[in-house]
Amino acid sequence: MKIIDVHAHGIGGYDTRSSDVEHILKIADIFGSFGIAEIIPTVYPATIKVMRKSLGLIKQAMELQASHAVLRQEFRSEKYGDMENFKPARIIGAHLEGPFLNPLRCGSLNAMTLIEPNEYNLEHLTEDFEDIVRIITVSPELDGAVSLIRKISDTGVIANMGHSDATYSEAEAGHKAGARGVTHLFNAMRPFHHREPGIAGYGLLNKDIYIEVIADPYHLHAATIDLIFRAKNPERIIIVSDSIKETKVPATPFSTAYGLADQHGRLLGGSMTITEAADKLSKMHDQNMIMNCISANPERYLYHTVA
Secondary structure, eight states: OOOEEEEEOEETTEESSOSOHHHHHHHHHHHHHTTOOEEEEEEOOOOHHHHHHHHHHHHHHHHHHHTTOOOOTTOOGGGSSOOTTOOOOEEOOEEEEOSSOOGGGOTTSOGGGOOOOOHHHHHHHHTTOTTTEEEEEEOTTSTTHHHHHHHHHHTTOEEEEOSBOOOHHHHHHHHHTTOOEESSTTTTBOOOOSSOOHHHHHHHHOSSSEEEEEOSTTTSOHHHHHHHHHHSOGGGEEEEOOBOTTOOSSOOOOOGGGTSBOTTOOBOSBSSOHHHHHHHHTTTSOHHHHHHTTTHHHHHHHHTOOO
């Protein structure tokens, strides 16, 4: 079983906002120490110049891993998880969480960096990195977003919908244009309303679209997680960490002192790895179903295999 995290910004003091490729490799080390086989480092929205710098580091880290030039001899096993069969997580691409997002639903992301979803901006952002960009999150309700989702999908990159104020019908339009998933369901999006279920309702009810779920104890109430598993096609649920630089390893009790929430109480990122989350959820839900959410489901999502 291959465990995959498709949405992780960083962990244990390191993240993709760096100028040192070693930081990207250490992220892979830490995830590997928790039994995670593959990761897709996720790039925060910023200026195109800064996002391209992050993409360059990720590409360099992938090349170093592929050439076997990286020997993690300096990695200190006593800091992290069970190291008996330690292997670094393989970096398999990049997830661009923006910059084509709705500032009304930016959450903790920098609204000032969000830009118009058009083909020119996409090409300027991804030129020379077409081989590593795997996922791009877009808000489907923005002018030009549906056309951009179609363009992204036509190139073989996965378009996700998220950080969005989309109505149910706007989310449906994005899905019909080729969007394959919804980024962290319920978080940073229009809330479900009985007269307008919105993008959250669409993600929950549509049997084909994939949904990311941050399954730590803070992003979603336990009853909301239970609702997801009761209502959603279980083959389309993907547990993600959405981990950040401040995410502790192993997971520690939530505190704003750890940088996981700002002074306004807005959550900044996930508090645990997907294997830690799956371990907790397996005590309350069917274990095979939960393990599929971190293995078979993300693999099917990434490689477009039939359920």
